[in-house]
Amino acid sequence: MNLPLLAQHLLPHRLLSRLVYWATRWEWTPWKNFLIGQITRRYQVDLDEAEQPDASAYPHFNAFFTRALKPGARRFDAEAAALLCPADGRVSQVGTIADGRIFQAKGQSYTTDELLGDALTGAPYRDGRFATIYLAPRDYHRVHMPWAGTLRETVHIPGRLFSVAPFAVAGIPRLFARNERLVCHFDGEQGPFTVVLVGAMLVSSVSTVWGGLEIPPYASRPIRRDWRGRGIQLARGAELGRFNMGSTVIVLLPPGPAFEPSLLPHAPVKVGQPIGRFV
Numbered sequence: 001m002n003l004p005l006l007a008q009h010l011l012p013h014r015l016l017s018r019l020v021y022w023a024t025r026w027e028w029t030p031w032k033n034f035l036i037g038q039i040t041r042r043y044q045v046d047l048d049e050a051e052q053p054d055a056s057a058y059p060h061f062n063a064f065f066t067r068a069l070k071p072g073a074r075r076f077d078a079e080a081a082a083l084l085c086p087a088d089g090r091v092s093q094v095g096t097i098a099d100g101r102i103f104q105a106k107g108q109s110y111t112t113d114e115l116l117g118d119a120l121t122g123a124p125y126r127d128g129r130f131a132t133i134y135l136a137p138r139d140y141h142r143v144h145m146p147w148a149g150t151l152r153e154t155v156h157i158p159g160r161l162f163s164v165a166p167f168a169v170a171g172i173p174r175l176f177a178r179n180e181r182l183v184c185h186f187d188g189e190q191g192p193f194t195v196v197l198v199g200a201m202l203v204s205s206v207s208t209v210w211g212g213l214e215i216p217p218y219a220s221r222p223i224r225r226d227w228r229g230r231g232i233q234l235a236r237g238a239e240l241g242r243f244n245m246g247s248t249v250i251v252l253l254p255p256g257p258a259f260e261p262s263l264l265p266h267a268p269v270k271v272g273q274p275i276g277r278f279v
Helices: 003-010 013-023 028-043 063-064 112-116 119-125 166-171
Strands: 082-084 091-094 101-105 108-111 130-132 143-144 149-157 181-188 190-200 205-208 212-215 223-226 239-244 248-253 257-258 272-278
Touching: 003 166, 028 063, 091 101, 101 112, 101 130, 101 143, 101 166, 108 112, 112 119, 112 181, 112 190, 112 248, 119 190, 130 257, 130 272, 181 205, 181 239, 190 239
Parallel strands: none
Antiparallel strands: 082 272, 091 130, 101 108, 130 248, 143 239, 149 181, 149 223, 181 190, 190 248, 205 212, 205 239, 257 272
């Protein structure tokens, strides 16, 4: 095992993530401007498309990181059968779920049951489809609905907080099924679908539009919340939640949709672009 991968196993994931959580909310002006400036320059963040393009106007770093976009900055495909990309970023992997197994990277895979926390909710996706989108620090960090749906259940699953950078995805077995994550189950016109917000080292905080801050606190056991009968219906393209810092989104679909041929690993993607069609 090389040094970066060894460090992933030895570092105190949750302690470091807690420190970053508080550091990114510190409102001391020199500190927050320093952090924002570092990220903006290092990753060439395009603030022209932000609703607030003045980097110094954000009260703290996390407000900058979860910034809203100007109206019209993203185009949402209007075709009724189009499945929309849930986040800005790059495709990590996309394809068919083969007998309940999801491809992670060369030589690495994990099961839908592991990812979702039980076999019952994984059953509809046994031979379904999946798309894994990686969000880098420069990206817009709000997550949107790939398809219209009614929220049925969420499951906060405890775990590690390995990095989700490409080197870790390639080298750490079953990474996405081992990291702390929030599983969001929806019912749509074409059947169930699931959006999984995967935490990562330093970037493990997750919020949703219906529940507010979901992670932290970190869980010691799976926490299920039944949302049936609450009338939480989200339109296709509506904001679902956000990463307070960035990570990875995984969309699980039952058999049926066909992905766009151009949707290949490492391809850049934007919120709202069509990534597939229901046929």
